[in-house]
Amino acid sequence: MGLSIQVNAHLNEIDPERWEAVWLTGLQLLEQFPGSLAARRVVDLKAGRRTLYSTDYIFDVGKPEEHWEVVGDLASRRTAESYQLHRHLTFYGRSSPRKKSRGRDLLWLSSPESDSHMAGTSLFGNKSQGYPYHYCMLAIGMLLECSFPKQAVVHGDINRAQAEKTLAWAEAVLQRPLALPIVTDAPRLWPRLLSAYAGDHKSAGLRFLELFSDVEDSRWQALLRLESGPDAAVLREIFRDELGHFQQLNQRGALEMIKALYQATEDLELVIDWICGDGNTGRAFAPTELLKELCDCLLTIPCEKRASLGEFLQSASNPMRNIEGVFGQVFGILAGLPIVIDAYCDRESLLAPFASHWAVRTEEFRALIHERTEHREAWLDKFNAQLDELKTRVTDLPAAASAWDPTEATALLSIPEAEFILEQIAEQRFEAGQREQVARGWGANIREVLQAPASEWIEKMSADELSSLMTKVANRTGLTLTEAAWQAIDQASRAELKSLCVLATIDDREIKFWNWRIHLLESPDLWHFLIE
Numbered sequence: 001m002g003l004s005i006q007v008n009a010h011l012n013e014i015d016p017e018r019w020e021a022v023w024l025t026g027l028q029l030l031e032q033f034p035g036s037l038a039a040r041r042v043v044d045l046k047a048g049r050r051t052l053y054s055t056d057y058i059f060d061v062g063k064p065e066e067h068w069e070v071v072g073d074l075a076s077r078r079t080a081e082s083y084q085l086h087r088h089l090t091f092y093g094r095s096s097p098r099k100k101s102r103g104r105d106l107l108w109l110s111s112p113e114s115d116s117h118m119a120g121t122s123l124f125g126n127k128s129q130g131y132p133y134h135y136c137m138l139a140i141g142m143l144l145e146c147s148f149p150k151q152a153v154v155h156g157d158i159n160r161a162q163a164e165k166t167l168a169w170a171e172a173v174l175q176r177p178l179a180l181p182i183v184t185d186a187p188r189l190w191p192r193l194l195s196a197y198a199g200d201h202k203s204a205g206l207r208f209l210e211l212f213s214d215v216e217d218s219r220w221q222a223l224l225r226l227e228s229g230p231d232a233a234v235l236r237e238i239f240r241d242e243l244g245h246f247q248q249l250n251q252r253g254a255l256e257m258i259k260a261l262y263q264a265t266e267d268l269e270l271v272i273d274w275i276c277g278d279g280n281t282g283r284a285f286a287p288t289e290l291l292k293e294l295c296d297c298l299l300t301i302p303c304e305k306r307a308s309l310g311e312f313l314q315s316a317s318n319p320m321r322n323i324e325g326v327f328g329q330v331f332g333i334l335a336g337l338p339i340v341i342d343a344y345c346d347r348e349s350l351l352a353p354f355a356s357h358w359a360v361r362t363e364e365f366r367a368l369i370h371e372r373t374e375h376r377e378a379w380l381d382k383f384n385a386q387l388d389e390l391k392t393r394v395t396d397l398p399a400a401a402s403a404w405d406p407t408e409a410t411a412l413l414s415i416p417e418a419e420f421i422l423e424q425i426a427e428q429r430f431e432a433g434q435r436e437q438v439a440r441g442w443g444a445n446i447r448e449v450l451q452a453p454a455s456e457w458i459e460k461m462s463a464d465e466l467s468s469l470m471t472k473v474a475n476r477t478g479l480t481l482t483e484a485a486w487q488a489i490d491q492a493s494r495a496e497l498k499s500l501c502v503l504a505t506i507d508d509r510e511i512k513f514w515n516w517r518i519h520l521l522e523s524p525d526l527w528h529f530l531i532e
Contacts, residue, residue, distance in 0.1 A: 002127030003157040003322065005083070005137040007144055008120040010106055010151045016089040022147045023087050025174065026140050027068070030057065032173045033136045034418050035073030035425050040082065040480065047468030048475055053079065054483045064088055073133050074482060076425040077518070078322075081126035083137050092121060105196035106153055107182075107211065117210070118155060125156065130322030132424045135162065138181075139170040146178045153182065159214045160184045161319035169417040183213045186222040190229060205230040205238050220257055224264035236274050240282030243275065249285055249293045255339040258293055262341055268353045276357075287354055291365060295372035297341040300350055301380065308384055309340065320420070322428060338376075347373065430515045439520060439529035446502045446530055458498055466497035473504040485522040492527065499530035 030037055039057035043050045053074065060066045067086040072079030086092065106120050123144075128134035141154025142163070163184045171178055182189050189212060193204040205223065208230075212219040220239070223229060230238075239261070246254040261271055276287050298306055347369050355362040432438070449455055461469065467490055474481065481489075489500065503517060520526055 002080075003130040003134065004125055004127045005134060005141055005154065005158065006118070006125035006156040007123040007141045007152060007154050008106065008118040009123055009144070009148065009153075010120045011089060011092050013151045014089060014148055018147070019089045020087055022143065023085065025147075026085070026143055027058075028173055029136055029139045029143065029170060030068060030070070032415070033073065033133070034421050035075035035132050037070045037133060037136065038072050038074050038079065038482070039069050040071050040079075041483075045468075045471060047471040050471050050474065050486060051480045052483045052486050053480060056483075065091060067091070070133055070136075072131055073136075073425070076132045076429045078129075078131035078133070078428050079480075080129040080131055080133075083124045083126060083128070083133075083140075085123060085140065092123075105192065106151060107193060107207065108196040109207070118153065120152075123152075130157070130320075132421060132428060134322075135166045135169070135421055135424070138163065138166045139173075142167060142170060142178050142181055143174070145181060155181065155183045155211065155213060157213075158184060159319045165320075165417075165420045169415065169421065172415045172417040181213075183211050186212060186226060190223075190226050201230045201234045202238065205234060209238070209242075218260065220260035221264045224260065237279065237281050239274055240279050242282075243285075244282030249275075249289045250296070252339065255293060255297065258290070259297060259339055259341050262294070262299070263343060266343060268345070268350070272353055272357060287358055287361075288364070288368060291350070291354055291368055292372055294341070294345075294350065295369055296376060297339055298376055298380075299341045299343065299345050300347050300369060300373045301344070301376060303342075303344050305377075306340065306380060308387055309380065310342070312387065320424060338379075430519060432516070432519045435519075435523070435526060436529060438516065439523075439526040440532075442503065442516075442520060443499065443530040443532060446499045449502050450498060455502075458501065461498075463492075463494040463497055466494060466501055467492075469501050470497065470504060473501060477504065477507070479504060479518070479521070481518070482522055485524075488524040489521075492524070495531045496527045499527070503530070 036055050037057055038053040038055060039059070041052055041054045041056070043052065053071070055074065057070050058066070058068050065086065066088065067084050069082050069084035071082045104119075106118075109117075109119055124137070128137055138154065138158055144152045145154050158181060160180070163180050167178055167180055179185075180188075182192065186208075190204070190208060193207050193211075194201070197203040197207065208223055209219050212222055214222065224235070229235070239257070243254060243257055249255070249258065258271070258275070261274060262268075265271070272287070272290065275285050275290050278284055294300075298309075303310070347366075351362070351365055351369055354365045358365070450458065458466075470489055473479070489497070492500065500521060503520060506513075506517070508514070520530070
């Protein structure tokens, strides 16, 4: 599981010289990213290999294999999988597209190829996990797509909100206009797909649902709201076919579709027809099942009464979220957070269209609406009480002191559009509150270890031997430190090195401890607390 930025391209249709020029332009985005992008490099020493994070992210300079490669940024200290792009198109070879794809739009796929999701060659597609460098990789993808509009496309775990912010930053850096990724821009995506599929509304509609990317499951809302969108009968057929894959309407995917249909149309007659009516595809769900789920989506509770829940859900579905935020959403779903329709319909207005179709069941429907609404109101009261208690606890917590000064990001201080990146760095960076106090505590524990008889061997080691030991221990435990940290370690005193070696050898991968250990090892200003 993870979040990624992906770029696919028909490389055989791209001019190599034009490719190289765009690659060089993209370096401006890498150089002006405010968090100091980092590559993972391996240095061979007598003591063994030392893996480190370096700001030197261009490899094989002057060679046919020249490329850049980044794994994260040093300001947030968030790293994930590597992204790389080669300067020379020849590196990727000249793979021919499948016979059926030749001369076609990159977004087009025939049915036998649909399992690959996207045509062309995959240039990158690893997991950024939504960490700050995710936005730089998105900007690179947007540059490629705009430079080669029919030959390249950026897609993956992106949405309109983050694309708009990234677009503004990239345009400010490059001083040239770009465009939103087409997979986030429904009014551009639909006509292009309709053209690619020669006017076939069903094929174009199905492909739209596969490609469109935004927060949560808004692809149906986007398709339903399109002006000059798919033919209504075709759209109903596609909707019913997809909904028919669910056994019950209370499954999350089905609820997302109900929400999208209602919010896009606010037409209860249409909702009833598409979900409970007869058709050639899908199946007709029972009206009581639909009515229950509409009530459970809080449709019959006024918006002002569920404002706190709306704010909570909006925060949980933050479009700038990283992988931790995704897990938070998952836990929220498992905890029973409902899907909420962002609209209000009073009980009698909800009852009316159902009663008009099934008049003899009017009282049954009325009782169901009353029972489900009362149930949701009770749940909402309990939720609000728990939320108020949680807010009180959070307010009482001491604020953590930040160890990062945003003015360190000097490259982009003159570009206001970079503010959102700086905010992401600040939010995602490990906050080392009470640094000196924590360092003193660790220092006391480390000195106790060094005074034990079992540690006599370390007292006999020279500074050079201790430095070599640090390299070996880091390899064994998987510690990857910054290049600056290793330079400081090589200059450290023998007393400091003894403490650092003990700290590095502790076999504990609990995330909080791991982050603190990395922070201490990379903070020479705290090392004296380890030995005092």
